[in-house]
Amino acid sequence: MERRVVITACSAISPIGHGKDKIVESLLKGISGVKTLREDELISRFIHSRVYGTVGYPIAYDFSRQHRKTMGPVAYYACQVAKEVLAQAGLPPDFVTGGKLGVAFGSIHGSPTVQRDIYKIFFEAKDKASYQGIGAVDYLKSMVHTTAVNISRMFGITGRIIASGTACTTSSQSIGYGYEAVKYGLQDAMLCGGADEYDTITVAVFDNLLACSTAFNDRPELTPRPFDRARDGLVVAEGAGAVMLEEYEFAKKRGATILAEVIGFACNSNGGDLILPNLDGITKTLRLGLENAGINADEVDLISAHATATKMGDIIEAQAIGAVFGTEPYVTALKSYMGHTMAACGAIETVLTLYMMQDDFIAPTLNLEDIDERCAMVHHVQKLVEQKVKTAAIQNFAFGGVNTSLLIRKLT
Amino acid sequence: MTRQDIEKEVRNIFLREFEVENPEMDVNLREAYGFDSIDAIELLLEIEKFLGSELTQDEKKQAMDIRTMKQIIDYIEMLAEKRKVAAEKK
Numbered sequence: 001m002e003r004r005v006v007i008t009a010c011s012a013i014s015p016i017g018h019g020k021d022k023i024v025e026s027l028l029k030g031i032s033g034v035k036t037l038r039e040d041e042l043i044s045r046f047i048h049s050r051v052y053g054t055v056g057y058p059i060a061y062d063f064s065r066q067h068r069k070t071m072g073p074v075a076y077y078a079c080q081v082a083k084e085v086l087a088q089a090g091l092p093p094d095f096v097t098g099g100k101l102g103v104a105f106g107s108i109h110g111s112p113t114v115q116r117d118i119y120k121i122f123f124e125a126k127d128k129a130s131y132q133g134i135g136a137v138d139y140l141k142s143m144v145h146t147t148a149v150n151i152s153r154m155f156g157i158t159g160r161i162i163a164s165g166t167a168c169t170t171s172s173q174s175i176g177y178g179y180e181a182v183k184y185g186l187q188d189a190m191l192c193g194g195a196d197e198y199d200t201i202t203v204a205v206f207d208n209l210l211a212c213s214t215a216f217n218d219r220p221e222l223t224p225r226p227f228d229r230a231r232d233g234l235v236v237a238e239g240a241g242a243v244m245l246e247e248y249e250f251a252k253k254r255g256a257t258i259l260a261e262v263i264g265f266a267c268n269s270n271g272g273d274l275i276l277p278n279l280d281g282i283t284k285t286l287r288l289g290l291e292n293a294g295i296n297a298d299e300v301d302l303i304s305a306h307a308t309a310t311k312m313g314d315i316i317e318a319q320a321i322g323a324v325f326g327t328e329p330y331v332t333a334l335k336s337y338m339g340h341t342m343a344a345c346g347a348i349e350t351v352l353t354l355y356m357m358q359d360d361f362i363a364p365t366l367n368l369e370d371i372d373e374r375c376a377m378v379h380h381v382q383k384l385v386e387q388k389v390k391t392a393a394i395q396n397f398a399f400g401g402v403n404t405s406l407l408i409r410k411l412t
Numbered sequence: 413m414t415r416q417d418i419e420k421e422v423r424n425i426f427l428r429e430f431e432v433e434n435p436e437m438d439v440n441l442r443e444a445y446g447f448d449s450i451d452a453i454e455l456l457l458e459i460e461k462f463l464g465s466e467l468t469q470d471e472k473k474q475a476m477d478i479r480t481m482k483q484i485i486d487y488i489e490m491l492a493e494k495r496k497v498a499a500e501k502k
Contacts, residue, residue, distance in 0.1 A: 066446045066448070069450060135457075137454075
């Protein structure tokens, strides 16, 4: 049994805003959310890259103590977007708790803020009293599935839990596996997404790999620069994104607002190097996505590229897009506005694509001034395009050689 | 340490750690205030700080049946008395 799956709600907390109005304003005006890296009084002083995609505005949380006690910063982001998506979808309360709604949500490694506090005690504990500083709830706050289970607990969701933790494909897998769970009748709805909190360890990892941007430390808004000749690496960022997936007939029957249909998903592995981008693997993913959706490449109007602005990654991705889609579909790189939100990027980029579908525009790739000729074989968007988008492909690739392609279509 | 001292401290702990103001003495804490297993573990740590001594594994196991404020105060009173007797023997 294969069922149609639709998106009935979406929300994001991102470096360029929280919620649709602010995010769309940033996309239309070309406002960047990249700021100067904050001092963490630990390792930040050693990091060469001084930029970070920062959620630099207050968020009015309203979580009870019972829920707060098991939540690190990453779960705050996750639960907030989940709360907004549930409110927007308007699912009946008995459905939310009845077992037919599940959660697919992840982060790259739980809460690094809480983990750091645990390790401080681990290395510095001098006596029993300091050892007891490792609280009973620290694991619940820091574990890799903390976002998914804090969401299920907060809203009483009793369906299946999928907690992907595959770095940059975490939330694209969440949406993809959520889509499959509904498509094959295992659940009637899935709340899907990903989140990551402010974390300098992730910056250090990429910085030591020479993959982080350093040339624009004094002008953060000019980086990252996907596909641009002057790009010099990625910018780590924080945020969260979520969507509600529902079985089409169920959504239609209850009069839900349908934002788009998920028409296909593919995920594969490069089966080799865990770091380097792989043209063959990525090209296969894009083809598998089209095959799964049952559409031809020329039916895709817009591609949301993974495009982190690394030297090699962007070239490989442009080559793969060129080989599979040719020069017709518009290609935009949404990380140019906010940096790489890690586990959240697939979901945030899906949410932004839905906003563009709703409001009939395509945001240009920010900072793309001089296209690298090695990335020039696709249709880059350098200026705002006011046009309807019917079908979009959102692609993400992760450390570990994991690739995803998600295809969504606006219902007419 | 009097029973009044213990009650005052337990009320302080409930307000500070669990955001529960003036819990009633005989109600089921889980049902009335959502006091759960995670809170119970935190409470044992607070009791250790209050008594200034570590609880043994057996003493912690004895706390597993506690459901009300009154039982918490009884429990701490018992622990305090036990430590007082032990100190007098030394």
